[in-house]
Amino acid sequence: MATQQRILVTAAARGIGRAMVEGFLARGDRVHICDVDEAALAEFRAAHPEVGATLADVSDPAQVDQLFDAVERDLGGLDVLVANAGIAGPTAAVEDVEIEAWQRTIDINLSGAFYCARRAVPLIKAAGGGSIVIISSAAGLFGYPLRAPYAASKWALIGFAKTLAMELGSFGIRVNAICPGPVAGPRIDGVIDAKARARDIPFDEMRETYLNTLSLHTFIDREDIANMALFLTSSAGAKISGQALAVDGHTETLRT
Numbered sequence: 108m109a110t111q112q113r114i115l116v117t118a119a120a121r122g123i124g125r126a127m128v129e130g131f132l133a134r135g136d137r138v139h140i141c142d143v144d145e146a147a148l149a150e151f152r153a154a155h156p157e158v159g160a161t162l163a164d165v166s167d168p169a170q171v172d173q174l175f176d177a178v179e180r181d182l183g184g185l186d187v188l189v190a191n192a193g194i195a196g197p198t199a200a201v202e203d204v205e206i207e208a209w210q211r212t213i214d215i216n217l218s219g220a221f222y223c224a225r226r227a228v229p230l231i232k233a234a235g236g237g238s239i240v241i242i243s244s245a246a247g248l249f250g251y252p253l254r255a256p257y258a259a260s261k262w263a264l265i266g267f268a269k270t271l272a273m274e275l276g277s278f279g280i281r282v283n284a285i286c287p288g289p290v291a292g293p294r295i296d297g298v299i300d301a302k303a304r305a306r307d308i309p310f311d312e313m314r315e316t317y318l319n320t321l322s323l324h325t326f327i328d329r330e331d332i333a334n335m336a337l338f339l340t341s342s343a344g345a346k347i348s349g350q351a352l353a354v355d356g357h358t359e360t361l362r363t
């Protein structure tokens with residue numbers, strides 16, 4: 108394994124992706140990111156002028172092609188793909204989920220990972236091996252009432268990761284999924300708020316319900332997810348492939 112790896116992290120201008128990027132940079136890796144939010148990208152570029160950052164929506168195969176052209180120009184190849192992009196999608200009973208909202212969630216969360224992997228694999232093969240990390244969710248391991256599109260997309264990503272692990276193992280490419288629990292920050296606040304509204308209960312009561320689903324009774328930090336990504340892409344993870352690894356304080360249920 109190269110000591111300095113060339114890594115693409117999708118949707119990394121902020122949030123969990125950004126924490127992973129900062130971990131990779133601290134380790135000495137070379138990183139390229141994409142994000143769909145221009146303002147967030149501008150702020151990222153100001154903080155990390157050494158990192159290539161491309162405006163791209165992973166749900167659009169043409170934009171993913173442009174992203175990989177930029178990655179090849181910037182990094183000259185690829186050792187690691189972190190398919191991180193994912194949206195929460197709608198919070199609603201299945202019969203109330205708009206078809207467009209279902210489609211958008213699947214397009215970003217699932218198809219986006221496919222569009223990136225199909226471009227990344229030839230590059231990682233050409234590099235002589237490497238790894239792919241797919242960001243699923245605790246919702247990829249449990250049913251999650253009122254979040255059918257999200258849960259379905261995150262379960263599908265685990266099937267995708269396990270299948271790629273089988274296809275690519277003989278090329279020295281390891282493929283794993285990370286399943287984060289609720290990560291402290293604005294996104295989970297939005298998720299809890301949407302659930303509280305759907306259940307018609309106060310935000311604080313719903314927040315406590317979320318905490319009560321976790322054996323460790325604490326939200327996760329972005330750095331906890333970044334640490335797992337660092338481990339999986341290091342020599343310490345050299346024999347780990349085809350796994351869905353939860354970093355979630357032990358989710359007991361997602362009946363929230």
Ligand code: NAD
Nearest residue numbers: 118121122123142143144164165191192193244287289290
């Ligand atoms: P976030 O909502 O903070 O978004 C991170 C970035 O993704 C943003 O900068 C946003 O502009 C970008 N983005 C959104 N759609 C995009 C697209 N189509 N193409 C490119 N970029 C796009 O997300 P996060 O909390 O950092 O989550 C990252 C991943 O972790 C997601 O796959 C998410 O489902 C998963 N996850 C998050 C949590 C959590 O509690 N935050 C829990 C479990 C799993």
